[in-house]
Amino acid sequence: RFESIPMAPPDPILGVSEAFKADTNSAKLNLGVGAYRTEELQPYVLNVVKKAETLMLERGENKEYLPIEGLAAFNKVTAELLFGADNPVVQQGKVATIQGLSGTGSLRLAGAFIERYFPGAKVLLSSPSWGNHKNIFNDSRVPWSEYRYYDPKTVGLDFDGMISDIKEAPEGSFILLHGCAHNPTGIDPTPEQWEKIADVIQEKNHIPFFDVAYQGFASGSLDADASSVRLFTARGMELFVAQSYSKNLGLYAERIGALNVVSSSADAAARVKSQLKRLARPMYSNPPIHGARIVANVVGDPVLFNEWKEEMELMAGRIKNVRQKLFDSLSAKDKSGKDWSFILRQIGMFSFTGLNKAQSDNMTDKWHVYMTKDGRISLAGLSLAKCEYLADAIIDSFHN
């Protein structure tokens, strides 16, 4: 019976890491997955995370099951970090927060909730978006379509296209928005554009659904990176926010994040939360505790919180330096007159190079640079020392 099971294709993002591991060339570079590396290209465990773990050992904390909704101290600080502790929606109990299996698991739980309570409602994804969004909504059996986002001509935002596609979506659709540092393009709307996006979403009775995987990583400021979400909540809108601590606290494998649902009343929030628990119970019963305690210790402690902000600025700063050096190297080496300044306008971990699939294949096959086939490179996996090599590879791939 298992003989009839077909082979699944490798994952377009995580499959890149597998191919990278198998490559024996010493020049190889893994710019596929969005994981922060040091200048020596080594994985980085934040000092505040080590301190929080030491605290946990000293306290001799146990490994009992968490409640279905997760660690209360985590849920409290994660909502406060996102919305701001003094935000009326937090103070009035209008936010249902449930600990999720990182960003992905939180999105998937939201998918299950939409499928159950909004049958037939559509999710609108940006074109392009993080590759896993489509998988998540396919597996949740939630229909989705795309709104225009990236304009290859300007290597910027197709704002008019975005607005008109959101307008045209069936009333009451869920509009998936990247809270900051859009993946894969690195292009975010301006504050004025966010206001207009909120206008059309309200006009059409749509429900905003934020994916916040990079809070603190786009600008280096936790508050600035949450401003899009806060702008929408300030308008009294009901909305979803999936959060992830994979990048900003480097907790990739701890699978720690949350789903926040803002409702119009505390009563509705309590009912929403009860249903989210009901959906989570048969899927994974209750979430893991280790990452939740780390976040609760770091975000909930003023000293560690400040140290975290410094470390995050360091990480965001290293990425900005690499971005600048890559731009400088490309501009100096490329004799074609191509304008590379779009690289500097993009923010976050990634650069969307504009390389097409064949050119991305050349990057890997000839230059041993591993990246996703949509032309995205992770600058978090690049060092200053490798910028010149990468610039050579990009120029060769673009022009040949």
Ligand code: PMP
């Ligand atoms: N959303 C976006 C846009 C992402 O880029 C990522 C991470 N690559 C995630 C969600 C979720 O990641 P995780 O499940 O590790 O939190």
